[in-house]
Amino acid sequence: MMAIVSSSGDLLALLTFLICLLHHCSAGYDVESVVGSGNLLSASLKLVNGTTTFGPDVKRLDLTASLETDNRLHVRITDADHTRWEVPEDIMPRSTSVSKDALFQSLGMDNATLPSSATISRVSSDLKFSIHSNPFRFTVSRHSTGDILFDTSATLVFKDRYLEVTTALPAGRASLYGLGEHTKRTFRLQPNDTFTLWNEDLERSDLLDLNLYGSHPFYMDVRSGGNAHGVLLLNSNGMDIVYGGSYITYKVIGGVLDFYFFAGPSPLAVVDQYTQFIGRPAPMPYWSFGFHQCRYGYKTVADLEEVVAGYTKAKIPLEGIWSDIDYMDGGQDFTLDPINFPANRLRPFVDRLHSNGQKYVVIIDPEIKRQATPNEDFFLKRNGTNVVGRVWPGEVYFPDFINPRAAEYWAHKISEFRRTIPVDGLWCDMNEPSNFGAWQPLNALDDPPYHINNSGTHRPLNNQTVPVSTVHYNNVSEYDAHNLFGLYEARATHAALLKDTARRPFVLSRSTFPGAGRYAAHWTGDNSARWDELANSINTMLSFGIFGIPMVGADLCGFRGNTTQELCSRWIQLGAFYPFARAHTERTTERRELYVWESTARSARKAFGTRYRLLPYIYTLMYEAHTTGAPIVRPLFFSYPQDADTYGVDKQFLLGRGVLVSPVLQPGATTVDAYFPAGRWFSLYDHSYPLTVATRTGKRVTLQAPVDSASVHLAGGNILPLQQPGLTTSAARQGEFHLLVALAENGTASGELFLDDGESTEMGGVGGNWTLVRFSCDTAMESKGIFATTVSSHVVHNSYTPSGTSVIGSVVFMGLQSPAKGFTIYVNNVEVKAARTKSLTSGAFSVSGLSLAIGKEFQIKVVMSH
Template identity: 80%
Template sequence: MAIGLPSTDHFVLLTILICLLVHHCSAVYDVESTAESGKLMSAQLKLVGGSADFGPDVKSLTLTASLETDSRLRVRITDADHRRWEVPQDVIPRPAPGPQPKDVLLDSPGNPSMPSNSTMSSASSDLTFTIHASPFRFTVSRRSTGDTLFDTSANLVFKDRYLEVTSTLPADRASLYGLGEQKKETFRLQHNDTFTLWNGDVTWSDQPDLNLYGSHPFYMDVRSGGAAHGVLLLNSNGMDILYGGSYVTYKVIGGVLDFYFFAGPSPLDVVDQYTQLIGRPAPMPYWSFGFHQSRYGYKNVADLDGVVAGYAKARIPMEAIWSDIDYMDGYQDFTLDPVNYPSKQLRPFVDRLHNNGQKYVVTVHPAIKRQAAAHEDLFLKRNGANLVGEAWPGEVYFLDFMSPRSTEYWARKISEFRRTIPVDGLWCDINEPSNFKQWQPLNPLDDPPYRINNSGFHLPINYRTVPVSTLHYNGVSEYDAHNLFGLLQAKATHAGLLRDTARRPFVLSRSTFVGSGRYAAHWTGNNVARWDELAHSINTILNFGLFGIPMMGADICGFNGNTTQELCSRWIQLGAFYPFARAHAEKTTLRRELYVWEATARSARKALGMRYRLLPYMYTLMYEAHTTGAPIARPLFFSYPQDADTYGVDRQFLLGRGVLVSPVLEPGATTVDAYFPAGRWFSLYDYSLAYTMKVGKRVTLPAPADLANAHLAGGNILLLQHAELTTSAARQSEFHLLVALAENGTASGELFLDDGEPPEMGAVGGNWTLVRFSCDREESKGMVTTKVSSHVVQNSYAPSRAQVIGKVVFMGLQSAPKSFTIYVNNVELKAARTKSRTSGVFSVSGLSLAIGQKFEIKLVMSH
């Protein structure tokens, strides 16, 4: 016989179960008082039961909950009596947490309430916050549906260097994504996944489930039916996060509990709301969307020259060539090897690149050779003196990018170097920061009471980095600020380039944190030339789209290990669709430039040819990312959130909302198993209607040896340009307008244009053009009219008045017409060249429609 338990007893039993699962169950707090003022609620919490594990418990806590916007709720818990470390406001600018409880009470028209459950909501917000008094816990729910989004257990642990909180989750209805940086075998989180967030220079980065170069304590939860929300714990200290399917547990070694909840309800809404808080992604220059070639081990300037010539001879696009530490004199930043990279050879080489519309990028590191470091106040300190570590130059000091003097020094060095070699971008590498010296603990901070699972073996947090007892500017410890280091260097590098060039900076950073996308692109790090690494790159790229870093890629053909012709060919077929497309390899590996194998060169010409044709679309996606946070590469559920079968798809992805990429990820494959959501899907290569799906379905696609499958969803309008060897040449060509009709005959799209390098993208008063396109269909008396219109939102970029659409392709027409008439701006067009196919593709060429001027095209057909 089953005995029904009250809901409170159900909760207690669930709490006990979760505590047992996460191996810690001790501290409990009660609510002493609460107060509410408008969209702000506060509470005082008092410890009623704890333990000595990991140190004494904090006895009194303050909770502040605030509806900062209609779609964003903040819940902050901290020590009521002592100030604690938090991510500084100048690192991630954000609203203040609000007045403390006594201030709220003074401002509040009512009196402080006695301990009881208290709820805060707003008619304009879908988020509801509730405090449960004894024992304390809190819940966040969706007002419109009653769905609980976050529900903490009564086990709240708050000690000086150990914080723990657990939330229950509906395992049967929640799909989680995010949390990183780790190499994951699936994009959707799996039950019993664990995540350690501690930025590290990981030598075995090909292993899954280990903490890598960045820390992003943010996840997106997509519930059955498609409603999504986001959760951020804004904390820069090291932590372990355990996802058990029915719960998520945070174990943090410092700081405060500062949660942000984002209401969504669509996935795009969530990233919009998230990046509104942490900062919109930096606009990337147009040229950065070209193909980049790099290698650690280019011996000299002649080697670089040979690579550039090799790409030109093979007729493979190459936008930029990069130099790793090979260019340096003694591995010191902003120096030149006098034998292999003297300025008298390197400067003419870079000038030739620029004359050909190509770019040059070099790496920089945060460690400065000890003998070259003259300024004592620029560096990290330990025991009152500059910390001496080991890195590529030998004994080094580490720049402290929290110090204004250090960032000024960095900007000056960038400017001085660019007077010698006018590099076009900077690559911030090993900036976790990496340190080769091993340290013995000299300070309690070096060995915290709870040891996070660093590098998968619970290694000391000082492993391959600077000691956490090191001090930054204003006495900030590395213990607290470690995960911010790469973000701060990227910020300083972005500012230095911007000041020196007055153009849009390009910065690539290996180490990242929440908000790094405001300054830098990222790549997956030291991958290996293996098929599983090829597949896993998709998961990481999709993750960083969630994190607000859309300019993301992986080392094409692999960094470590010797690749093969087949693997390299398949990798460029995929990599050509990465937002950031760069090939990079380790010096001891076989050369793998895309022209080395003819079969790979053939794949590269086709794949990069498609990429360069798509440049207007990809650059417009960059504008969308910069203004709304939307990822460039997206999981399928972003466009089809109500289709639960898309939630687990991670071997395909979308560019924007419409281009579906289905790559080969296994050796010897002659077919690809691909998922197509409901709707029409057209081949991006011959424009034919490939599939019409009433419901989503898996399809077996042929997999030619030299081509990746790419399809365009019906309902989209794309603008393409001609494929050329550089982005500057491609953007001089005419546009082709692709109109992929949905079943109801509608479609839409947009185009953003500027000169590719102004510091801001789409700034008020700036020189840019934005055009929106729409298509609809009308049927009357046996005639079908398909009308494409342009709406010029802004037209201040002068070349857009000269750039023209020379061809329009309609895809998905009902059938071949008996007769047709074409009108442009209501004038019949008699001289245009047309082509009609029974497959429903109809093209009109010989046009000259200025992008910056409104136009209307009507295709009138009789059937």
């Protein structure tokens, strides 16, 4: 529907006006005409108060607003007379907005002028868009609550290379998350902070509040009461986003204002809707969830062999060994050092890894040595010639991954290299793109009128990268496409591996943009061995889950600087629960593989023993992420959105919906101050009697902090599928499954298990070989003093052949009524006397000796008399 609404302002409108005054704003637009039909509205805007700061204003603007789905609203503002740069549809497929003229024509009208304002909404959507005049502003609100989600001030600035818009926020009611990539002390955004988005190879990624390798102009807003919504500004140009607590101001140096609003209302629903738009996260191969070891400084094949042997001897899981640039001949991609990494020595080593169920991954950088470039023309240009940069090989050219021929060349080189060394994955580094050389300004693009706060000191856009006056394929400027470089490379690398292996690719990318999760995992870059870096890694990990890149982790024990045994042990205990778990160190640091110190070896055996037991659960979370966007690691408010005390928790996190990790993040700590939302919580390690939080908002609990493990708890109401640990993921997959049933106070629980071969290109697709089983548990009183707790399985899909032979061997129940006078076990309504039972601790009870095929539905019933 479309309706006229009053133009009278409300309290938020007054607030935005006051903000405008504080910012000395004067520019603005009036609405000339508005026309709408159904879920679509278009308006013409004319400049009324121009300014000369940052250049002349665009005099006429077009606005379109459309409810593209019930949960997604699109609002786009652009120059009415000139085409402007926008994120290309080949990298971000989306609906093309209907132009104002086309809309007029479809309605059989030449024009439409409305004296006040207009609204679009529909009964099935909770979102409502309203345009107000004059002066122009727009609001986005929620039907069900009347809450205003986005309310722009009357000042809109739209120049060739400077765009500015401000929206008001309800003071004290909005908790914001997102807007990265930055190193932050907290996960929840703090007022009076500026978020600069410009992909940068920062020399010191341990410094706080500076722009890093990726740009994600997306935030989630969680309001009091638990309703959440998301806001994306789809724009690849550099920008500063100022968060003032009661307002957000966007200051963008190009492109268009292209906003997408996602209704939620739950945090999980927001991420579902967001990733439905930007693209679902790519399925990661099963092996990638194992533990990986790397070092910048493994100088020979013998070094690699020694490390693999060290892990085997220490009985610490090792899934893959990685090579940094040490393996290359002079730092050149797709080459081998003929002395230290000759093919006749490296290939047999990789073959032995594969025979042991282990993997090999190497780094690649997005440049080709100038003297080694092919006689083809697909490189970045400046002033008509190839841009000459300086990176590890010396003088280099940069492939232009926007050019299809560059992607073809990349695929050919990857395939050619894999014929020599069959690597299992590729690690895309330096792809901001990074450059060691210095550049002088060539034209006005190199020195825009507004200087974003690059690197915290307003450094030039050309700092540590290629100049922004560089030209890409189809005359696209680096000024516009800089933040997309890593995404284009990740896409080309993913496609190359997919074509060459016909298996699920594994790509790790440093530089990211919305949609990068469709192709790659991410690590948090060159961190340092410091306690604050350990804690801050949680914030970045949680942010990337919101950004649609769930496979994320930080270098365990830190990349730069020497660590201590205590710090490294605590980092292992946390890092074992990163979705992507890898240790990686700089060549100048002391060696610190996890087996070097006995204290770290103990932590590694326990922490990664737990991780490998949890692999079926973690891999099922990957399936959920791939199909719904749900992060693998989540903040507490994702499961408890109505508990406002969870909004600021960022020293703990959830693995899935119910595994709560409370790591030690300070030196010398013997306890951890942990927050537990309302409900039952069980220790994952010893299945101890539940900690029951009966209050509505949860409570803080002081936990003991053993030196060899983090505190890990399971929320009542969850069923976890587990397996016995192994030294590789393939070894762990050979054993039988176990179910860990944590009963809620009402005696119920649920969970699921996804199975496939771990490497097929599709994950859960139509016609694929996969199995999905859902488990449920209920407790009922059969007669006075007799209670029956029943676990049932429901096979949703079953086409993965091993699911017929894979069995559940035991079930552990936590939270049963205790003590019991006696019990009887039934499987599929038949009493089983041979099943072994054991009371583990108060309220915990195990049933073993079972052999229940995963692919067949079953029912396990425990009848207990009290």
